[in-house]
Amino acid sequence: MKQLLIASLLLGSIFSVNADIEAATADMSKKTVSPTTALRVKKWIHGSIDCETNEDPAIEVFQYDQSSYILRQNKCLSFEAPFIYVLLGDEKVLVLDTGATKNALEFPLYETVASLFPAQRGRFIEKEMLVVHSHSHSDHRAGDSQFEGKPNVTVVEPNYTAITQFFAFSDWPNGEAIIELGGRRLTIVPTPGHQEEAISIYDPHTEWLLTGDTLYPGYIYVKNWDEYKKSIARLVFLSKEHSISAVLGAHIEMTDNAGEHYPIGTIFQPNEAALTLTPADLVALNSALEKSDKADEIVLDELIIVPMNAFQKAISNVARWIIQ
Numbered sequence: 001m002k003q004l005l006i007a008s009l010l011l012g013s014i015f016s017v018n019a020d021i022e023a024a025t026a027d028m029s030k031k032t033v034s035p036t037t038a039l040r041v042k043k044w045i046h047g048s049i050d051c052e053t054n055e056d057p058a059i060e061v062f063q064y065d066q067s068s069y070i071l072r073q074n075k076c077l078s079f080e081a082p083f084i085y086v087l088l089g090d091e092k093v094l095v096l097d098t099g100a101t102k103n104a105l106e107f108p109l110y111e112t113v114a115s116l117f118p119a120q121r122g123r124f125i126e127k128e129m130l131v132v133h134s135h136s137h138s139d140h141r142a143g144d145s146q147f148e149g150k151p152n153v154t155v156v157e158p159n160y161t162a163i164t165q166f167f168a169f170s171d172w173p174n175g176e177a178i179i180e181l182g183g184r185r186l187t188i189v190p191t192p193g194h195q196e197e198a199i200s201i202y203d204p205h206t207e208w209l210l211t212g213d214t215l216y217p218g219y220i221y222v223k224n225w226d227e228y229k230k231s232i233a234r235l236v237f238l239s240k241e242h243s244i245s246a247v248l249g250a251h252i253e254m255t256d257n258a259g260e261h262y263p264i265g266t267i268f269q270p271n272e273a274a275l276t277l278t279p280a281d282l283v284a285l286n287s288a289l290e291k292s293d294k295a296d297e298i299v300l301d302e303l304i305i306v307p308m309n310a311f312q313k314a315i316s317n318v319a320r321w322i323i324q
């Protein structure tokens with residue numbers, strides 16, 4: 001009798017363990033991955049060895065949540081393959097950057113952005129679309145003409161006068177500006193260094209810090225080292241005041257090996273690094289900059305910064321002069 005009792009207790013406990021495992025497995029399969037994790041592990045379209053046979057879309061669209069999107073341009077259209085961010089508020093839609101290609105047939109950016117919110121189509125048309133730029137380099141503003149002249153669209157030119165006026169910066173590059181999209185207040189921070197009019201944007205809804213070409217997983221040219229140092233320090237300060245889920249820039253040029261980047265002009269990046277950087281990367285860069293007493297290449301696992309040479313600065317000055 002005693003043996004029978006022990007046997008039945010044992011059997012009972014085995015069945016209950018099995019039931020627990022089944023319940024846990026069912027639970028796991030039901031569990032959806034959080035948007036932050038999905039973004040961190042996201043593999044983007046990354047070009048082809050032979051672009052003639054590339055069948056990827058001109059623009060890849062990643063929906064982070066109901067009101068936040070990340071777009072990537074196909075490397076077969078431009079090796080720069082920049083990222084573009086679209087943030088929807090109750091009253092306004094912010095489009096950060098317009099890509100590296102002007103032609104709407106090859107690169108239908110306006111159409112793509114306008115089609116992102118079908119559930120809110122009527123309201124979306126009524127919303128003002130605000131097009132701003134992380135900085136003035138042509139791979140971030142070539143698509144501007146697709147937006148210009150469209151109803152309810154404001155394009156803020158990426159030059160000093162337009163930016164300081166629109167954001168009401170009275171002491172550039174000091175201070176911050178606020179852009180209210182309607183239930184979504186963005187903080188705009190001047191971050192010159194890679195380019196004179198560079199800005200970064202903090203979005204409290206996604207907790208993203210959008211850094212353009214100031215910080216991304218790649219080989220980053222710095223035009224003004226001292227200004228860049230101050231800009232990174234400014235971003236570290238901001239990252240201590242706000243919760244940040246991801247630091248997101250405008251390109252991927254690193255491979256998934258620490259400290260290794262693809263050569264400039266690469267059109268096929270099968271082993272590229274993730275887009276997402278973290279506040280820890282910001283802090284690491286800031287301390288490396290603080291330790292450096294002169295402008296010199298800094299190689300970190302996730303990114304590399306390098307001072308522009310005199311020739312690159314001269315080219316950059318001419319390009320900037322044209323759009324001022």
Ligand SMILES: [Zn+2]
Pocket residue numbers: 135137194195213
């Ligand atoms: Zn740039």
Ligand SMILES: [Zn+2]
Pocket residue numbers: 080082137139140213250251
């Ligand atoms: Zn760029």
